[in-house]
Amino acid sequence: MQVTDGKKEARHIANCQPERPAKRLRRDKFEPTEEARIMADVNRGNRPLSPHLQVYKLPIMAVTSILTRVTGHALVAGILLLVWWLVAAISGEGAFAVANWVMTSWLGFLIMLGSVWALWYHTLAGIRHLFYDAGHLLELDMARKASWAIVIGSGVLTLLTLLIFFI
C-alpha cells in the first residue's frame, strides 16, 4: 500500500511540474514554429507525439531515399525512347525520321535531360547504397552530408554532360 501511494504521489508531482523546454531530439537546429508549440501544448502529458504527415518535414535522407526509387523507375521513359530510336534506325527511313524528330524535339530533349539527371542521381544514390551495405555513412551527420552530395553531385554531373554533348 505504501509503495502504490508513493508511486501515485510521484506521478502527481511529475504532472504538476512547470513546463520544461522541449528536448532537442535531432542534432540539427530545430526551431518549432508557433503552431507547432500550440499543437505540442495540446498534447502535453505523457502521450507520445506522432509526426503528422501534413506538418512533418521529411529529413533530407528520407527525401533522397525515396527519390532513388522514383528516378530508377522514371529511367524507363529514357531507355524506352532510346531503344525505340535504335529499332527505328534499322526499320527504315520513315520510322527513323519520326523517332529522330521526337528525340531532337524540345519534348525529347526534356526527357533526355531528365533521364541524364535521373541516371546520375540514381548512380550516386546507388553508390551510397553500396556504402550503406558496407556499414558506412550510417551516422546521422554523415548520412545528411551524403544526401546533399547526391543532390548537388547529380546536378553538377548533369550540367557537365549537357555541356559536353549538347552544346
Add this chain to the structure above:
Amino acid sequence: MRYITPRKAAMGLGSAHSGTSDHWAMTVSAWALLILTPLFLITVGSALGLPRDEVIAHFGRPWPGIITALFVVVGMVHFIKGTRIMIDDYFQHAARKAAIIFSVIFGWAVIAAAIFALAKMALVSIGN
C-alpha cells in the same frame, strides 16, 4: 527422411525463400552499371542527332555496340529486380502477381528489341 537439421535447411533463406540472392544480384549489377553508365553516356551522347546511316555505322562498331547492349541488358535486369522490390512493397495478392509478370515481360521485351536492333546494325555494317 531428410538427413539435414531444420536450421541447416533454413540457412540463408528469408521469408522470400530465396535467401539474399536478389540483394546480391542488385549489388553485382550496380557495380557493373557503375562502370557502364559513363561509357554508355559517351556512346549515346556522341550518336544523338546524327543522320540515320551514321547512327547505324556508329552502333555497328564493336565498342558502342557492346557497351549499349551490355547497358540495356544489365540495366533492364537491374530494373526487373528493382521493380520487384517496389511491387512487393506496394501491391498485394493478384495485383502483385500481375505487376511482377508485366514487369518481367516488359523488361525482356526491351532487351530483345535493343539486341535485335544492335545486331542488325552490326550485320549491316559488315555488308558495307
